[in-house]
Amino acid sequence: MASRRNSSNVEPILAALATMQANVERSQKSQAHDYLEKFQKSPEAWKETHVLLSSPNTVAEAKLFAATTLKGKITYDLDQLPRESLPSLRDSILNLLISYREGPRPVRTQLCVCLANVAIQMLEWKDVLSHVGSAIGDSAGDCILEFLKVLPEEVTEGRKINLTEDELANRTKELLEDNASQVLTLLVQYSSSSATAGSNPRLYECISSWLREIPAADVVNSPLLDAIIGSLSNEDSFDASVDCICTILRDTREVDESIEVIQIIYPRIMSLRTKIAQVADSGDLETYKGISRIFAEAGEAWVVMIARLPADFNDLVESILECCGRDQDRDAIALTFLFWFELKQIITLEKYKQARIHYAGVFGKLIDIMIKHLEYPNLDGDNADLFDGDREQEEKFREFRHHMGDVLKDCCDVITVTECLGKSFNLIQRWITTYGPQATSVSVPHWQELEAPLFSMRAMGRMVSPEESVVLRQVIPLVVQIPDHEKLRFQAIMALARYTAWTAQHPEFLQPQLKFIIAGFSHSSKEVVRAAALAFKFFGTDCRKLLESSVTELHSFYESVLDGLPPMSQEEITEGVACIISIQQTNKIYDAFKLYCDPVIKRLMSRANEARDARDDVSKLAVADYVQLLTIFVQKIQPDVSPQEENPAVKYCQEILPVLSTIAENFTDSTPILERVCRCWRYMVLSYRTAILPLLPTLAQQLASGFENSRQGCFLWATDSVLREFAEGAEFVDPSTSQAIYNFFEQQALAFLRIMNDLPAEELPDVIEDFFRLLIDALIYYHQQLLLSPVCQHILSASISALTLQQKLPLEATLHFLRDFLSYGTNHPNSSNFDYRDDTQALRGNPLHIQQAVKGLVVAQGEPFVQRILTGMMFTFPPDCFYDASGVLLSLFEVVPQETGSWLKGTISMLPAGSIRMGEPDRLMNAVGTKVQAGDLRKVRVLLQDFTTSYRRRNVAPREGLGRLEATRFRFSG
Secondary structure, X not given: OHHHHHHHHHHHHHHHHHHXXXXXXXXXXXXXXXXXXXXXXXXXXXHHHHHHHHOOOOOHHHHHHHHHHHHHHHHHOHHHOOHXXXXXXXXXXXXXXXXXXXXXXXXXXXXXXXXXXXXXXXXXXXXXXXXHHHHHOOOOHHHHHHHHHHHHHHHHOHHHOOOOHHHHHHHHHHHOHHHHHHHHHHHHHHHOOOOOHHHOXXXXXXXXXXXXXXXXXXXXXXXXXXXXXXXXXXXXXXXXXXXXXHHHHHOOOOOOOOHHHHHHHHXXXXXXXXXXXXXXXXXOHHHHHHHHHHHHHHHHHOHHHHHHOOOOOHHHHHHHHHHHHOOOOOXXXXXXHHHHXXXXXXXXXXXXXXXXXXXXHHHHHHHHHHHHHOOOOOOOOOOOOOOOOOHHHHHHHHHHHHHHHHHHHHHHHHHOHHHHHHHHHHHHHHHHHHOHHHOOOOXXXXXXXXXXXXXXXXXXXXXXXXXXXXXXXXXXXXXXXXXXOHHHHHHHHHHHHXXXXXXXXXXXXXXXXXXXXXXXXXXXXXXXXXXXXXXHHHHHHXXXXXXXXXXXXXXXXXXXXXXXXOHHHHHHHHHHHHHHHHOOOHHHHXXXXXXXXXXHHHHHHHHHHHXXXXXXXXXXXXXXXXXXXXXXXXXXXXXXXXXXXXXXXXXXXXXXXXXXXXXXXXXXXXXXXXXXXXXXXXXXHHHHHHHHHHHXXXXXXXXXXXXXXXXXXXXXXXXXHHHHHOOOOOOOOOHHHHHHHHHHHHHHHHHHHHHHHHOOHHHOHHHHHHHHHHHHHHHHHHHHHHHHOOHHHHHHHHHHHHOOOOOHHHHHHHHHHHHHHHHOOOOOOOOOOEOOOOOOOOEOOOOHHHHHHHHHHHHXXXXXXXXXXXXXXXXXXXXXXXXXXXXXXXXXXXXXXXXXXXXHHHHHHOOOOOOOOOOHHHHHHHHHHHHXXXXXXXXXXXXXXXXXXHHHHHOOOOOOOOHHHOOOOOOOOX
C-alpha cells in the first residue's frame, strides 16, 4: 500500500517531466513547467525526491531532476524541516550517494552537492570528512573525490545559504582550513593507491578545488607534482591536469612570496617544450591548445620575473612565441594574447628598459608571425568561397583578426612603430615586386599575401604619430596603386582611413589618396563602397583645413553619390562634408550650409509626401534617414561667433524648423521619424546653446504639442536639452527665460501624468524612462520650484506606479530619480554643493524647508512606496536593479527612519501565507532596528538585499496576484 501511494504521488511529477521532453504545444509545456516549479518549492518535495531517487524504475531524467530539486531544498528551504531531523537527512543522502557511487555521474554530482550543503548548515556535524569516508568506503574513490571537489566550491558560494556571516566564517574554517592538511595526505595516498589512480581526472579536479585552501608550495613539494606532470601524457586526464597546473600557476602570481615554488615548477614546465612541435606535427588540436595554455598561463603568472630576469626566463618567452608560430589552425594563439599585453605593459616601464631591449627580437618575430596568421585561407581562384559557405567561421576569423591587431599594437609599443610598419612595407613591396606584374583586372595571384600586411597597417594606424617620416612616405604611394581586387581595395581604403591625421600634416599626399577613395564609390563591391564612405568621413574630419577651398567642388560629388549609398554610409559621407563646411569663414557658413542642405530638404519633403500615402514602413524609414543627415550637419557645423552676432547656422535652422515641425505633425504614429526629428531639435540646442533663443518659443510649442499628440518619449528627451541649457543661473540666460522654461517643463509633466492616467504603465515603458530621466535634470536645475510645486506629489505617485514595470531601463530611470528625490530630504542632496551665482562659489546646504517638503511627501505616500520597492525586489525587478532599489530603501531609512521601519514591517506582514520562515520577520526587523540605531545604514542595505534575494529564490510570484500587496492603478485628474 505504501509503495502504491508513493507511486501515485510521483505520477504527476513524472507526467510533467515527460511533457517537458515531448513534442507538445507550448501551453502544455508552460503548465508542466509551472507545476514543477511549484513542486520544487513545496514541503512535499523532500519526500518525493527521495522516492524518485530510491526507485530503480525511475528514468534517468527524473532522477537528475529529483537530485537537483533536493539540492535546491537543502540550500534554500532547510528551515522547512525540524532541526532534529538533520542527522536523518544526512544519513539518507549518504545512503543515496552509496547507491549512486558508480553513477550516473550527473546524479552523483548533485548528491555530493546536497551532502556538502548539509555539512555547511549542520553546524553540530564536526567529523564531516571521516564520517563521509567511512560511510562510502575506500572502494568508491571517484565518489569520495567528487565530494571533496564540491565541498570547497559550495563553501565558497556560502552567501546563498541562510547562515550569519560569523557562522559561515567559522564553518569555513572547520570544513576547509582545519582539514587542508588531511585532504592533502588523502590525495597523495590516493595518487599511488593503484596503477590507474594517477590517471584519474577526478584526482586533479579535486586538487584544483582544494588549492583554494592548500598552498601551492605544499602541492609542488609533494609527490602530487610528479603525478600531475605525468598525467599530461594520458588522454583521459590531460584536460584536468592542464586545469590543475594552471591553477597552481595562478597561485604563484605573487612572485616574491612564491619564488621557491617557481624555482621548483619552472624546469618542470620547460620540460614540456618538446611537446609543442610534437603535438603540432601530430595535428592534435585540443592537446596543442592545452600545452599552449600552460605556457601562456606561466607567462602571465611570472611576467614580473620575466621582466626582472630576462635572461633566466627567455626560454619561457621563446616557448610562448613557438606556440604562436606553430599554431597552423589559429585556435591556440588567442591564449597568448593576454601574456603579450601584460609583458608589453611592464617592459615599457623605464625600470625594465633592459628587458625591453632583450625582448625586442622576440617582438620582432611576433610581428612576422601575426601578419602571417592574418592571411585569408589560400584557395584556388580569386572568387572562391574562402570559408566554404561557413559564415560563422568567416565571422569568427574577422573577429580574430582584430584581436591579433591588438597584439600588433603591443609590438609597436615595444619595438617602435617605424620598425613594425617597416615589416608591413617590406611585405607589400615584396609582393609588388614578385606578383605585381602578373596581376590583371580578373586575376590577382597570392592576393592574401598582400591583403594581410595591408590589414596590419590598418591595425597599427592608431599607434602612428602624425610626425612619422620614414615608412609612410614610401608605403602610401604603393597603397594607392594596388590591383583592383575586392578585398585588396577594401583593405587599402580602410588602411588609408587610419592615417588621415598623418595626411593632414603631409598635404602633398592628400590628392592621390582622395582620388583613390572617391574612386571606391564607383566600385561594384558594396563592401568597398561602405569602406570609401567611412574613409571619406575621416578625411573630411582630419583634413578639413586642407579641403576648405574644395567645399563647392565636393558638393557635386556629394550630390552624385548620396542617393546610391546605404543609410550608414550616407551618414558617414555627410559627416565628412559637414566637417569641411564647419571650417569655412563665418560669412561663408550660411551659404555652404544652405548649398548642401537645401537638396537634402527637397529629398526629405519628397520622401515625406510619398510616405504619407504608403502603407509600409520602408518609406517612413527613408524620411527618418534624411532627417538624420540634417542632424549631422547641425552637430558638426558650430560657428565660433560672439553672443552679440547673428549665428549663421541658427539662421539656417530657422528656415528648416517649419519643415521639421510639419513632418512631426504629419507622422505622429511613426516612432523612427519622431525620434529623428526630436534628435535634430535637441542638437540645435546643444550645438548653438543660447544662440537658439530666437527659435525657442516655436521649438517649445512643437515639443509640447508633439508630446501631447504622439505620446512619444523622444519629445521629453528633447525637452531635457532645453531644460539644461536655459536653467536658472546659466550664462546669458535672464531669469524670465529660465522661469518660462520651468513652466514649459511643468506643462510637459502634466501631459505625462494625464497619459499615465489614461494608459497602464506596462504600455508606456519608453515614455516613463524618458520622463524620469528628464526629472533627474529637473531636480538638479529647478529643485526649489519642483519640490514645492503641487505637481510633485503626483509625480511621486506616478513613480510608485512605474515600479510595477519589469523592464530594466525604465526601472533604472525611476529608481535613480527616487534616490535623487530622497536625497533632498537630507542636508546632502545629489547635486552640486557650490553656488555659482557669485564669484565666491561658496558651499551651500539644502534649505530646511526643502527637506521638510520632501519628508512630508514621503510620509504621505510611504506605505505604498515601500510596498512597491520590496515586492519588486522579491518578485519582479531584474537583478541589475537590486542595487538601486536597496539604495532607495536606504535613503528612506535616512530620511524617515522610524516610519520606514514601520512600513517595512507592515509590508512583510502582508506577504502570502507560508512564503516566509517562522520567526524570520522578527529577526529581520530586530537586526534592521539595531543597525538603524547604530547608524550603520550600509548593513541595513545588506540585510534587506539578503532577505529579498533569499525570499525570491524560495518563492514564485503568485499567478493569482499579490493579494493585499497588489499595486493600484495610477490616477490623475489635473
